[in-house]
Amino acid sequence: MADKARLSLNQMTTANWSVAQAVDGCVRHGVPAIALWRHKIQDAGIDACVRLTRDAGLHVSSVCRGGMFPAPAEQERRKKIEDNLRAADEAAALGADSLVMVVGGCAGIDLDDARKMVADGVAALVPYARERGVRIGLEPLHPMYAADRSVLNTIGQALEMASYYTANEVGVILDTFHIWWDPRVTELIAQAAGRIYGFHVSDWLNPLPDVLLGRGLMGDGVIDNPGLRALVEQAGYSGPIEVEIFNQALWDADPDAVLAQVIERFEKFV
Amino acid sequence: MADKARLSLNQMTTANWSVAQAVDGCVRHGVPAIALWRHKIQDAGIDACVRLTRDAGLHVSSVCRGGMFPAPAEQERRKKIEDNLRAADEAAALGADSLVMVVGGCAGIDLDDARKMVADGVAALVPYARERGVRIGLEPLHPMYAADRSVLNTIGQALEMASYYTANEVGVILDTFHIWWDPRVTELIAQAAGRIYGFHVSDWLNPLPDVLLGRGLMGDGVIDNPGLRALVEQAGYSGPIEVEIFNQALWDADPDAVLAQVIERFEKFV
Numbered sequence: 001m002a003d004k005a006r007l008s009l010n011q012m013t014t015a016n017w018s019v020a021q022a023v024d025g026c027v028r029h030g031v032p033a034i035a036l037w038r039h040k041i042q043d044a045g046i047d048a049c050v051r052l053t054r055d056a057g058l059h060v061s062s063v064c065r066g067g068m069f070p071a072p073a074e075q076e077r078r079k080k081i082e083d084n085l086r087a088a089d090e091a092a093a094l095g096a097d098s099l100v101m102v103v104g105g106c107a108g109i110d111l112d113d114a115r116k117m118v119a120d121g122v123a124a125l126v127p128y129a130r131e132r133g134v135r136i137g138l139e140p141l142h143p144m145y146a147a148d149r150s151v152l153n154t155i156g157q158a159l160e161m162a163s164y165y166t167a168n169e170v171g172v173i174l175d176t177f178h179i180w181w182d183p184r185v186t187e188l189i190a191q192a193a194g195r196i197y198g199f200h201v202s203d204w205l206n207p208l209p210d211v212l213l214g215r216g217l218m219g220d221g222v223i224d225n226p227g228l229r230a231l232v233e234q235a236g237y238s239g240p241i242e243v244e245i246f247n248q249a250l251w252d253a254d255p256d257a258v259l260a261q262v263i264e265r266f267e268k269f270v
Numbered sequence: 271m272a273d274k275a276r277l278s279l280n281q282m283t284t285a286n287w288s289v290a291q292a293v294d295g296c297v298r299h300g301v302p303a304i305a306l307w308r309h310k311i312q313d314a315g316i317d318a319c320v321r322l323t324r325d326a327g328l329h330v331s332s333v334c335r336g337g338m339f340p341a342p343a344e345q346e347r348r349k350k351i352e353d354n355l356r357a358a359d360e361a362a363a364l365g366a367d368s369l370v371m372v373v374g375g376c377a378g379i380d381l382d383d384a385r386k387m388v389a390d391g392v393a394a395l396v397p398y399a400r401e402r403g404v405r406i407g408l409e410p411l412h413p414m415y416a417a418d419r420s421v422l423n424t425i426g427q428a429l430e431m432a433s434y435y436t437a438n439e440v441g442v443i444l445d446t447f448h449i450w451w452d453p454r455v456t457e458l459i460a461q462a463a464g465r466i467y468g469f470h471v472s473d474w475l476n477p478l479p480d481v482l483l484g485r486g487l488m489g490d491g492v493i494d495n496p497g498l499r500a501l502v503e504q505a506g507y508s509g510p511i512e513v514e515i516f517n518q519a520l521w522d523a524d525p526d527a528v529l530a531q532v533i534e535r536f537e538k539f540v
Contacts, residue, residue, distance in 0.1 A: 105476075107476045111450070111451075115453070144414040144481075145475055146450075146492075147478075148477060151451075153453060154453060156453070180416075180422055182413070182423075183424060206375075206416055207481070224381065
């Protein structure tokens with residue numbers, strides 16, 4: 001159903017591959033775009049990553065991830081913001097569509113305070129990113145990650161946070177795993193028009209095998225990926241569609257076979 | 271912080287106790303109210319349950335649970351509605367504050383269709399319940415249960431569904447485990463004024479040990495139970511506060527010791 005020309009391999013789907021291996025995999029399988037993770041970028045070095053993706057003609061749909069702003073101590077929060085500036089440098093060097101924000105959880109911090117720290121962190125990051133032409137993509141994460149990963153949990157909340165900036169500075173990343181359940185998903189995706197910086201797909205397995213590493217391949221779960229894709233396209237988004245699957249069984253398998261399966265499922269179930 | 275006079279033992283917290291044992295436990299520990307589960311009611315027989323709670327002078331804060339409406343086949347859906355009528359009979363016999371709805375998940379059914387089936391199921395149940403003086407308490411469950419347990423996932427959605435009925439017919443059950451993460455929780459609890467039929471507490475452990483059986487005792491996790499209690503009380507609710515903890519470790523422990531600990535945590539962390 002979805003055109004492979006829209007596919008982007010989010011590197012965590014084949015977590016055991018280095019940047020060089022993932023780039024090579026995309027080339028061999030005819031996947032035109034890739035999303036790189038920062039720990040993998042560190043391993044390879046940013047210059048090598050720029051050269052590898054450019055030489056392969058791969059589009060970089062996103063750099064994952066900035067964010068993780070909340071911390072009890074002021075000094076620690078400053079350090080986290082500093083790290084986000086480095087992430088913006090990397091996104092700029094790679095020409096990525098956006099720098100994805102996983103904003104951080106509230107464990108050890110009052111929930112409202114954590115949300116304020118996120119707003120402050122984004123405010124500190126935007127001017128720096130703007131100068132470098134880097135757009136900030138706020139990704140609402142499923143509410144089950146509010147304690148440990150992200151206090152940004154709905155599209156509505158992400159749009160509110162983005163509203164303080166222009167549509168070229170801050171937008172949203174819509175991942176079907178995180179948003180599929182939302183009773184307001186139809187109206188909220190429509191409201192996101194002009195601010196959708198990325199679209200991610202996977203599936204929700206039932207029962208959920210693991211809170212973090214239990215995402216499924218499209219077609220194996222309950223998510224209506226084609227329906228959500230239609231809403232996102234009605235809202236004007238026509239960019240890359242990242243397949244981002246955190247799944248221990250996929251990580252234990254041969255990444256080359258996983259990528260082949262990802263493509264098959266993408267064409268059938270997205 | 272909370273007064274024990276407000277405490278209700280939700281029977282699933284001491285899942286290995288029969289109704290007779292749970293009633294006896296409440297009496298010995300000075301807990302004035304109890305919430306009964308239907309499979310335990312079946313085991314004991316409804317007449318015995320009525321006699322046991324009445325003789326013990328225990329208030330029945332709720333009967334858990336009706337709902338589970340969605341099903342692919344019409345005949346199956348009718349059977350489920352029929353079962354809800356029996357649940358209303360039990361709630362009436364026990365003089366429960368409400369019959370709690372865990373409305374059912376969407377696995378095997380389109381999400382929008384499942385939500386319509388829930389609305390239809392509630393519509394079929396309300397007239398019968400009204401005649402018997404039974405109030406229907408819609409409990410929004412955490413979004414991580416949308417596939418397997420409940421497509422009703424936010425307070426806003428529950429209030430919308432309740433709005434078709436009077437405030438004496440259909441209301442909401444607010445459980446901190448399910449709602450704590452919601453960025454709109456403050457405004458939504460205020461909007462629920464006059465329709466709050468029950469308030470449940472437990473805690474969200476970080477990391478979450480298990481999707482279903484990983485709830486924690488109050489004080490062991492990230493939830494601001496006193497803050498949410500204050501919001502619920504500002505909205506006018508002054509009824510029983512149920513402690514409902516699905517936790518394998520607690521179930522494996524001595525129920526009597528668990529109840530003592532529940533009381534201690536209730537007075538300290540709610």
